[in-house]
Each structure stands twice: as C-alpha cells, then as structure tokens.
Amino acid sequence: xxxxxxxxxxxxxxxxxxxxxxxxxxxxxxxxxxxxxxxxxxxxxxxxxxxxxxxxxxxxxxxxxxxxxxxxxxxxxxxxxxxxxxxxxxxxxxxxxxxxxxxxxxxxxxxxxxxxxxxxxxxxxxxxxxxxxxxxxxxxxxxxxxxxxxxxxxxxxxxxxxxxxxxxxxxxxxxxxxxxxxxxxxxxxxxxxxxxxxxxxxxxxxxxxxxxxxxxxxxxxxxxxxxxxxxxxxxxxxxxxxxxxxxxxxxxxxxxxxxxxxxxxxxxxxxxxxxxxxxxxxxxxxxxxxxxxxxxxxxxxxxxxxxxxxxxxxxxxxxxxxxxxxxxxxxxxxxxxxxxxxxxxxxxxxxxxxxxxxxxxxxxxxxxxxxxxxxxxxxxxxxxxxxxxxxxxxxxxxxxxxxxxxxxxxxxxxxxxxxxxxxxxxxxxxxxxxxxxxxxxxxxxxxxxxxxxxxxxxxxxxxxxxxxxxxxxxxxxxxxxxxxxxx
Amino acid sequence: xxxxxxxxxxxxxxxxxxxxxxxxxxxxxxxxxxxxxxxxxxxxxxxxxxxxxxxxxxxxxxxxxxxxxxxxxxxxxxxxxxxxxxxxxxxxxxxxxxxxxxxxxxxxxxxxxxxxxxxxxxxxxxxxxxxxxxxxxxxxxxxxxxxxxxxxxxxxxxxxxxxxxxxxxxxxxxxxxxxxxxxxxxxxxxxxxxxxxxxxxxxxxxxxxxxxxxxxxxxxxxxxxxxxxxxxxxxxxxxxxxxxxxxxxxxxxxxxxxxxxxxxxxxxxxxxxxxxxxxxxxxxxxxxxxxxxxxxxxxxxxxxxxxxxxxxxxxxxxxxxxxxxxxxxxxxxxxxxxxxxxxxxxxxxxxxxxxxxxxxxxxxxxxxxxxxxxxxxxxxxxxxxxxxxxxxxxxxxxxxxxxxxxxxxxxxxxxxxxxxxxxxxxxxxxxxxxxxxxxxxxxxxxxxxxxxxxxxxxxxxxxxxxxxxxxxxxxxxxxxxxxxxxx
Numbered sequence: 001x002x003x004x005x006x007x008x009x010x011x012x013x014x015x016x017x018x019x020x021x022x023x024x025x026x027x028x029x030x031x032x033x034x035x036x037x038x039x040x041x042x043x044x045x046x047x048x049x050x051x052x053x054x055x056x057x058x059x060x061x062x063x064x065x066x067x068x069x070x071x072x073x074x075x076x077x078x079x080x081x082x083x084x085x086x087x088x089x090x091x092x093x094x095x096x097x098x099x100x101x102x103x104x105x106x107x108x109x110x111x112x113x114x115x116x117x118x119x120x121x122x123x124x125x126x127x128x129x130x131x132x133x134x135x136x137x138x139x140x141x142x143x144x145x146x147x148x149x150x151x152x153x154x155x156x157x158x159x160x161x162x163x164x165x166x167x168x169x170x171x172x173x174x175x176x177x178x179x180x181x182x183x184x185x186x187x188x189x190x191x192x193x194x195x196x197x198x199x200x201x202x203x204x205x206x207x208x209x210x211x212x213x214x215x216x217x218x219x220x221x222x223x224x225x226x227x228x229x230x231x232x233x234x235x236x237x238x239x240x241x242x243x244x245x246x247x248x249x250x251x252x253x254x255x256x257x258x259x260x261x262x263x264x265x266x267x268x269x270x271x272x273x274x275x276x277x278x279x280x281x282x283x284x285x286x287x288x289x290x291x292x293x294x295x296x297x298x299x300x301x302x303x304x305x306x307x308x309x310x311x312x313x314x315x316x317x318x319x320x321x322x323x324x325x326x327x328x329x330x331x332x333x334x335x336x337x338x339x340x341x342x343x344x345x346x347x348x349x350x351x352x353x354x355x356x357x358x359x360x361x362x363x364x365x366x367x368x369x370x371x372x373x374x375x376x377x378x379x380x381x382x383x384x385x386x387x388x389x390x391x392x393x394x395x396x397x398x399x400x401x402x403x404x405x406x407x408x409x410x411x412x413x414x415x416x417x418x419x420x421x422x423x424x425x426x427x428x429x430x431x432x433x434x435x436x437x438x439x440x441x442x443x444x445x446x447x448x449x450x451x452x453x454x455x456x457x458x459x460x461x462x463x464x465x466x467x468x469x470x471x472x473x474x475x476x477x478x479x480x481x482x483x484x485x486x487x
Numbered sequence: 488x489x490x491x492x493x494x495x496x497x498x499x500x501x502x503x504x505x506x507x508x509x510x511x512x513x514x515x516x517x518x519x520x521x522x523x524x525x526x527x528x529x530x531x532x533x534x535x536x537x538x539x540x541x542x543x544x545x546x547x548x549x550x551x552x553x554x555x556x557x558x559x560x561x562x563x564x565x566x567x568x569x570x571x572x573x574x575x576x577x578x579x580x581x582x583x584x585x586x587x588x589x590x591x592x593x594x595x596x597x598x599x600x601x602x603x604x605x606x607x608x609x610x611x612x613x614x615x616x617x618x619x620x621x622x623x624x625x626x627x628x629x630x631x632x633x634x635x636x637x638x639x640x641x642x643x644x645x646x647x648x649x650x651x652x653x654x655x656x657x658x659x660x661x662x663x664x665x666x667x668x669x670x671x672x673x674x675x676x677x678x679x680x681x682x683x684x685x686x687x688x689x690x691x692x693x694x695x696x697x698x699x700x701x702x703x704x705x706x707x708x709x710x711x712x713x714x715x716x717x718x719x720x721x722x723x724x725x726x727x728x729x730x731x732x733x734x735x736x737x738x739x740x741x742x743x744x745x746x747x748x749x750x751x752x753x754x755x756x757x758x759x760x761x762x763x764x765x766x767x768x769x770x771x772x773x774x775x776x777x778x779x780x781x782x783x784x785x786x787x788x789x790x791x792x793x794x795x796x797x798x799x800x801x802x803x804x805x806x807x808x809x810x811x812x813x814x815x816x817x818x819x820x821x822x823x824x825x826x827x828x829x830x831x832x833x834x835x836x837x838x839x840x841x842x843x844x845x846x847x848x849x850x851x852x853x854x855x856x857x858x859x860x861x862x863x864x865x866x867x868x869x870x871x872x873x874x875x876x877x878x879x880x881x882x883x884x885x886x887x888x889x890x891x892x893x894x895x896x897x898x899x900x901x902x903x904x905x906x907x908x909x910x911x912x913x914x915x916x917x918x919x920x921x922x923x924x925x926x927x928x929x930x931x932x933x934x935x936x937x938x939x940x941x942x943x944x945x946x947x948x949x950x951x952x953x954x955x956x957x958x959x960x961x962x963x964x965x966x967x968x969x970x971x972x973x974x
Binding site: 112333 | 494495496515516519521537584588590592593596599602607610619621623628632636639645646648649651652654664665666669670672674688691695698699716720776778793796801804805814819820822829832835839842843844847848849
C-alpha cells in the first residue's frame with residue numbers, strides 16, 4: 001500500500017533546513033508506527049509538489065533516510081519503509097507537552113460504578129456462564145444479513161442516509177406499537193414511543209428529563225449497576241430499597257419522585273413482582289404522585305409460562321414509563337431499545353436525544369424493522385426459548401445434584417440463576433474458576449453496598465451450550481468445596 | 488397476516504361478562520387501528536386457551552362481532568377483520584386519563600433553538616439548494632453495501648453483536664489515527680480518539696465534560712444552531728463573538744474557559760481562519776489557560792486548494808479538542824464522528840458516552856472501517872470534489888451574472904455560498920421560492936439574535952444537479968426582484 005501524499009505536513013514551527021525537516025517528518029512517522037514496514041513512500045516528485053519544495057530536496061532527504069535504514073530504494077518502484085527500520089516505541093507519541101490542568105478543566109463526575117466482570121476473550125472459556133451476550137448457534141445471522149441487505153437497497157436510500165433530526169423510522173415504531181407492545185398488554189400510539197440507543201440510553205434519557213438535584217429516586221437493591229451510575233449522574237438523591245424473593249416490597253416503600261423497577265424479571269435475582277404488589281405499587285405511586293420507570297428487559301424469555309403483562313398495562317394514570325430493549329433478544333451491539341410513555345414525557349426525551357445524538361442510525365432501525373416485520377424475530381424468540389428451556393432444565397438438575405444454593409430464579413424463565421456461596425467470597429471463587437475455564441459473574445457490583453453481595457454470583461445459561469452445563473456446574477461445586485475449610 | 492394470540496390481553500379491571508370483555512377487547516383493537524382489515528383473528532380454540540376461558544365464550548363473542556361487522560367469518564379459514572369494519576379514529580387512543588402534572592415532573596429545559604428549515608420532501612423540489620444531505624448520484628452505494636455485507640459476515644460476528652461497553656472498533660480507530668488525522672496534520676494515538684454518534688454527539692460530550700454553570704464558553708456568531716443548544720444545555724455562560732470575513736477575530740477576544748470554533752470552514756459563512764489568527768488564537772488560549780474545540784467539519788471538501796492543516800496540528804499544549812465527522816462525506820444518517828484530544832479528556836468523554844449509550848453500534852463502525860480501509864472513501868471524496876468544483880463554478884458564474892450578493896464563500900471549497908439579500912426578509916423570500924420549486928435556507932437560525940440574520944441565506948450545491956443550478960439561481964434573482972419595490 002502506498003502512503004497518501006496528503007498525510008505529509010511540514011511542521012511550520014520546526015527548526016532546521018527543509019531537507020532536515022523532511023527527514024524528521026518521515027523518521028517520526030516511522031518511529032510513531034504511523035508508516036509501517038513495506039509501505040511505499042510518495043514519489044519525490046509528488047511529495048515535492050505537495051510540500052512546495054524542490055524535488056532535489058526530497059531526493060536528498062530520501063537518500064539520507066536510506067542511509068539510516070529508515071527507507072529502502074527499490075529501483076524504479078520508488079522508496080519503501082525498510083523492513084529493518086527502527087522500531088516504533090509503542091503508541092504514537094504526541095509531539096507536545098500537555099499543559100492543561102485537566103483536573104481543573106474537567107467537570108467533576110461521580111466515580112464509575114463497579115462493573116460486572118466480562119473479559120473480552122470470554123468465548124475462549126469452555127464454560128462461560130455469562131449473561132446477555134449473543135449465542136451464535138441461536139441467532140438467525142442469515143436472515144439478519146438479508147434484512148440488512150434489503151435496508152441497504154436503493155428504495156431505502158433516504159431511510160439510511162438522511163438526517164432525521166428527531167424522527168424515528170416509522171416502520172420500526174409502527175411494529176413496536178402494533179406487535180411488540182400489545183404482547184405486553186400495552187396500547188400506545190406512535191407519539192408515545194421513542195427509539196433509543198438500547199435500554200441504557202432509554203434509562204439515561206428518562207433519568208435526565210425526570211431527575212435533578214431537587215428530586216428523589218428509588219432503586220431496587222441489588223440492581224443493574226449502570227442504572228445506579230445513571231441515577232447518580234443525574235444528581236438526584238437515590239435511595240436503594242432491598243428486594244425480597246418476590247421483588248420490590250411495596251409495604252413501607254418510601255415516597256420519592258420516581259421509582260426504577262424491573263417487575264418482569266428483577267435484575268439480577270429474576271424475581272417476578274406479583275400482581276398484588278404491582279397494584280399496590282401503582283396505588284402508592286398515585287397516592288404520592290410518583291412516576292414509575294419499568295425496565296421490561298428479557299420479557300421474551302418467558303418459556304416456563306406466559307409472561308405477566310407489563311406493569312405499564314395496568315397504568316391508568318400515565319405514571320408508568322416503559323423501557324424495552326432488543327439487546328437480549330437480538331444482540332447488545334445493536335444498541336436499539338425504546339421508551340413508552342405519555343406524550344409530554346416522550347417529547348422531552350426526544351428533544352434531549354436530538355441534542356445529544358440526533359437519532360439512532362437509520363440503517364440499523366430499518367434493518368430491525370424488516371427483521372421484525374418478516375417474522376424472523378418471533379421465530380428467533382421461539383428458538384431461543386426452546387434452547388433456554390432445555391438449558392434451564394439441565395441447570396436446575398445440576399445445581400440440585402451438587403446442592404448449590406440458589407438465591408433466585410425466574411418463575412417464567414429468564415436466562416440466569418442467582419446464586420449464593422455462603423461463607424465464601426464469590427470474586428475469589430470466580431478467579432479460581434477462570435483457571436478451570438469456567439466463567440461466573442460475582443454479584444457484588446449489583447449491590448449499593450458491594451460487601452452485601454460478597455457471597456452472591458450469577459450463573460447465566462444464555463451463552464453456554466447445553467452439553468457443557470453439567471460439567472461446568474460440577475467444576476463450580478468442586479471449587480466451592482476446595483475453598484471451604486475441611487471438616 | 489394472522490394476529491398473534493399473545494397480543495390479546497383481557498383488561499383485569501374491566502367490568503362485564505367475559506364474553507363482553509372479549510368483544511370490547513377486539514372492537515377496541517380495530518377502532519384503535521391495531522388490528523387492520525383482512526387480518527386473521529386467532530382461532531377460538533387458541534384464544535380461549537391463551538385467555539383461560541371456555542372456547543364457547545370466544546365463539547359467542549366472535550359471532551356477535553360478526554353481527555356488528557367488526558369481523559367476517561370465512562368458513563374453515565376462520566375469522567378476519569372485516570373490510571367494512573368501523574374505521575379507526577386516528578391514532579391509538581390510550582385507554583387512560585393522564586393524571587401526571589408533566590410540567591412539574593419534567594426538568595426545566597431551555598427552549599429549543601430555531602432550526603434550519605428542511606422539509607422531509609425536499610427531494611421533490613427541482614432546485615434544492617439544500618445543505619448536508621447525501622447526493623445519491625455521487626455516493627458509492629454499491630461499495631457501501633459490499634462493506635456492510637462483509638461487516639455482517641461470520642468473521643465479524645463479535646464486532647457486530649458484542650457489548651463493547653466503552654471500547655470502539657479498533658479497526659476504525661486505527662484508520663482514523665493512521666489515515667484521517669495525518670491528512671489534517673494531526674498525530675494522535677488510539678487512546679486520544681473516541682468514536683461518537685456524529686459530530687453532534689462529539690460536541691455534546693465535549694460540552695458536558697468541560698462546561699457547567701460555573702464556566703464560560705465562547706461561540707462564533709453566526710454558528711451551527713444545535714451547538715448553541717448544546718452549550719445552553721450545559722448551563723455555561725455563553726458569549727457569542729461576531730465573525731468577520733476571515734472567521735473569528737482574535738484581537739479583543741474575550742477570556743473564557745472554552746472557545747468553540749470552526750477554523751477550516753466557518754459555519755455558515757465558509758470563511759477560513761488565516762494562519763496568523765490561528766497562532767494568535769492558540770497564544771490567547773495559552774495565556775488565559777483556555778481550551779479550544781475545533782469542529783473540523785467538511786475539511787474533505789477542499790477542492791480549490793489543499794486544505795489548511797487543522798488547528799489541532801499547531802497545538803503544542805494539548806489545548807485543542809478536535810471534532811471530526813463522516814456525516815458530510817459519507818451520509819448524515821450514519822451518525823459517526825470522532826473526538827481527538829488529550830487522554831484525560833478522552834477518558835472523561837468515553838465514560839460519559841458509556842453511561843449515556845455505551846457505544847456506537849458495532850455493525851456501522853465495522854462497515855465504515857472497511858469502506859475507509861478499502862479506499863472507497865478516498866475515491867468518493869475525489870468524486871464529490873470534482874462534482875462540487877464544477878457546481879461551484881456554475882454557481883459562481885450564475886450568482887455573478889445575476890448580481891446576487893455573496894456574503895461569504897470558502898476559499899478552499901466547501902459546499903455552499905453564504906448570501907445576503909439586502910433589505911429583504913430571507914424567510915419570506917424562501918417561502919416565495921418554494922412555490923417555484925426552489926429551496927434555499929434562511930440564515931436567521933444561525934444567529935444568536937435571529938433578527939441580525941434576517942437578510943441572509945445559504946445556497947448549498949451539495950444536492951442540486953449541476954445542470955439545474957443556473958435556472959435555480961435565475962429563479963432566486965427573479966424572486967428577489969419581485970420582492971424589491973419598483974423604481
């Protein structure tokens with residue numbers, strides 16, 4: 001590959017002769033790793049014209065660079081970066097000294113929340129009990145490609161390329177309104193729906209338009225760690241409410257402006273909020289003029305029974321804001337989700353979305369719309385549900401066989417078990433297990449006080465093949481035994 | 488198409504017999520437009536099982552709905568929504584009464600900035616002097632599709648599907664570092680680059696991490712209207728600085744924490760900031776410990792001469808934050824741009840991006856990386872530049888021929904002329920011209936005080952075919968004459 005002439009600039013502030021400055025520029029490009037061995041330099045004629053210097057100056061510079069083995073000459077083909085050129089010393093060094101006091105210049109931000117561990121190379125582990133990632137053996141990659149290809153067609157040129165400012169893809173919104181939401185018992189019109197960059201973006205927009213330093217928010221404890229980060233970033237006073245085996249207890253629930261809940265599958269315990277609690281929660285909200293934000297992630301994974309209708313389906317007052325996501329059912333790298341709520345709220349969230357990023361890319365909105373419209377999504381959910389059901393059976397059996405301590409599991413389904421290892425530090429257990437090619441997720445990051453989650457961990461079955469579950473659970477049981485003091 | 492059984496829910500709070508509630512549910516679905524003429528109802532057996540009622544109850548409900556012409560029975564095929572069913576009355580009515588005081592519930596936000604007008608059907612106009620949209624006759628749609636297809640391949644499954652939290656596509660970042668930035672004279676390592684959802688998202692992230700109510704910001708006047716919205720949203724005190732024919736005047740420039748500038752092509756006048764002013768601006772920034780945010784949009788459109796190196800290329804102190812975008816060169820619906828700056832700044836912007844939306848979708852990052860790597864991008868820029876150069880020549884000639892008043896034009900290129908219609912209201916002129924199938928953009932929204940831009944308008948040549956320019960400009964001249972008082 002030839003290096004583009006346009007990427008060469010003489011430093012206007014550098015000292016030295018023109019020839020020396022050209023040599024320095026080339027050597028610096030090689031030492032910084034920008035020009036790589038074997039790459040062809042511009043011809044001396046082209047570079048001279050571009051820099052506005054004589055050709056002889058460039059030729060002399062090149063000749064000196066050959067002498068120093070930065071370049072080699074290959075007869076008529078020109079000059080190339082030498083294979084034995086001095087090695088770049090790591091990353092590109094910035095040719096400057098930073099004189100900015102960044103600590104002063106940057107706005108203060110809350111410390112980032114602890115993360116659920118997931119190394120980039122998790123697919124290399126044989127027993128990945130890892131949550132929320134796409135299983136290539138289940139995902140319908142072929143039809144996704146076909147839908148993407150269709151969305152890239154001439155007829156959809158405007159849907160892909162145009163700047164839509166505040167508008168979403170009408171086909172995607174129509175599908176959500178007519179098919180996705182009715183499955184949750186929700187009726188909503190197009191102006192009560194906003195497409196977002198995944199559920200994370202939906203929760204962030206919601207927190208920004210509803211919360212501020214003068215507001216109070218409730219969050220389940222444990223909860224999805226990024227949500228805690230989002231709420232703290234809003235400046236609101238955040239109060240964690242410990243959940244029990246049925247999810248958020250409503251009796252004695254504090255009063256606040258907004259409560260963030262996961263009624264369908266509590267994150268991370270998978271508990272389902274019973275109908276009486278849902279009604280009580282809405283009564284409590286009505287009595288104290290509260291809003292309720294329902295993160296309805298993973299409702300599609302209800303293979304053990306029909307999912308309970310969404311909390312939003314019981315909402316008569318417009319108090320519930322519903323967050324949906326395609327991350328679990330399609331794939332998280334897609335970054336598509338949606339918000340459902342009263343028009344004034346959706347309008348405010350739309351305006352904020354527009355200021356921060358305008359709109360989710362047209363191309364992926366249209367691809368998703370086709371995938372949904374053509375029924376591939378429903379077929380995918382069925383396939384995933386069948387596989388998860390079998391995995392869940394094997395999980396339940398293996399966990400029971402080894403007497404592991406289950407702290408929570410979804411009565412409708414879900415994709416993980418919530419576990420406890422009494423007396424042990426789950427983070428240390430996870431470290432032990434990695435050496436055995438087993439990956440589990442320590443639960444501490446889900447808790448407002450991580451120490452409270454020290455003994456907990458999550459075992460997801462969305463990415464581990466069915467036939468490896470038994471062996472994986474056996475290894476977990478063995479690792480727990482090894483950590484326990486002997487008799 | 489059959490209506491999915493799972494989308495039917497009985498309202499647990501409704502009164503009446505089971506049969507009446509089923510009838511109401513179906514009628515409501517039709518009246519709300521959710522069930523459409525010709526769609527097949529679930530079989531009475533399936534619906535009865537799903538709702539947990541007797542099959543006879545459903546059959547009786549269906550029979551009554553046929554009598555009311557909501558449904559028709561087609562022998563063995565089952566029941567369908569009647570073609571002559573009562574018409575839905577507009578949008579889906581929400582079956583509730585909103586009891587939320589949204590004005591109290593929503594955080595106060597500044598009023599949205601006025602927008603540059605661009606109706607959705609602008610492509611139907613014969614003479615669209617419209618800015619920043621993709622010209623299908625220039626864009627390399629075929630190769631974009633091929634690159635998208637490759638990014639959808641099995642080998643890139645993880646790049647597309649995985650949740651990357653904070654990380655960007657390394658291939659895209661590498662290309663930006665090794666090829667895009669050097670063309671602007673900028674050397675930066677991967678940890679000094681952040682991929683964003685377009686330039687808008689880059690500017691928003693920058694404003695959020697650098698500004699707050701305790702900070703002062705400078706903005707050019709006129710300027711890109713969404714930037715004004717972004718700065719006001721940050722809570723900072725914003726001071727507009729009037730530009731002249733050479734862009735931002737540095738002499739007498741106020742002191743502030745951050746200055747937002749467009750040195751390559753001032754938006755919207757296209758003025759290029761001369762080298763002396765760039766140096767003076769950096770000196771001013773160093774003296775007063777200011778940061779400078781450089782929006783380097785449209786640098787690729789420098790077909791009249793090589794572009795001036797970016798302001799960032801002169802930055803020795805790490806004070807300049809550079810914003811790049813693929814919206815003008817690829818397409819705005821892509822939503823891809825990038826930030827370049829010192830690592831502490833990039834780290835802060837990355838953390839904020841992660842909280843708000845995690846990362847731009849993997850699929851579009853990888854597609855763009857391939858399009859760039861394979862050289863299609865450079866070829867596209869060359870093609871666009873050739874076309875724009877020709878269009879610009881025709882523009883300049885037509886504008887001169889009719890004696891129109893040019894208030895600014897890019898000396899290196901650009902894709903628009905900045906115009907003035909002395910004594911006229913450009914918004915009224917634009918309205919006159921729409922009737923003549925000519926679309927121009929009134930300039931008022933670019934100004935801090937819109938009244939100051941009353942006579943200005945923008946004439947872009949990025950979307951109008953070369954052979955329509957002369958006639959389009961003639962119509963503009965005629966409309967101006969028609970508005971001027973006779974002699």
